[in-house]
Amino acid sequence: EERHQLIRDQLGAHGKVLAGELASRFGVSEDTVRRDLRELAKAGQLRRVYGGAVASAPFAAATLSQRSRHAVEEKTRLAKAAAGLLVAGQSLFIDGGTTNEALARAIPRDIQLT
Numbered sequence: 001e002e003r004h005q006l007i008r009d010q011l012g013a014h015g016k017v018l019a020g021e022l023a024s025r026f027g028v029s030e031d032t033v034r035r036d037l038r039e040l041a042k043a044g045q046l047r048r049v050y051g052g053a054v055a056s057a058p059f060a061a062a063t064l065s066q067r068s069r070h071a072v073e074e075k076t077r078l079a080k081a082a083a084g085l086l087v088a089g090q091s092l093f094i095d096g097g098t099t100n101e102a103l104a105r106a107i108p109r110d111i112q113l114t
Contacts, residue, residue: 003028003036011046011055015070018052068098075099079106088112 003026010017019037023030037053040046046053079102086092086107091114094100107113 003033004040007036007040007053008045011053016049016052016054017046020051022052064098068101070098075102076106079103083107086111086113090114 003022006026007017007022010022017037019030019033022033022036026033037046037048041048041053041056044056047056075098078099082103083106088111092107094104
């Protein structure tokens with residue numbers, strides 16, 4: 001159960017886990033980790049993919065507020081880097097999503113964009 005909780009914590013923090021990394025971290029075989037992942041998948045707590053697992057639908061269906069609190073530093077870094085590529089006179093289309101929201105906030109107020 002302790003490994004299962006650590007796997008869930010890792011999924012919550014990163015959205016994915018790799019069986020090989022978990023095996024090394026826990027000091028168990030990859031077969032043991034794969035068995036843990038199968039059990040968690042059967043319980044609907046994750047979705048198995050080649051080499052590991054990803055967060056299941058409950059995370060994907062998280063509210064905007066919940067998603068906006070996930071990976072904040074990474075979104076901010078990405079937004080600042082993307083905003084630094086903008087040049088006055090460009091047209092910019094921004095789709096929905098919390099990463100794009102971070103980009104919109106990072107755009108300098110004085111830049112002339114369409």
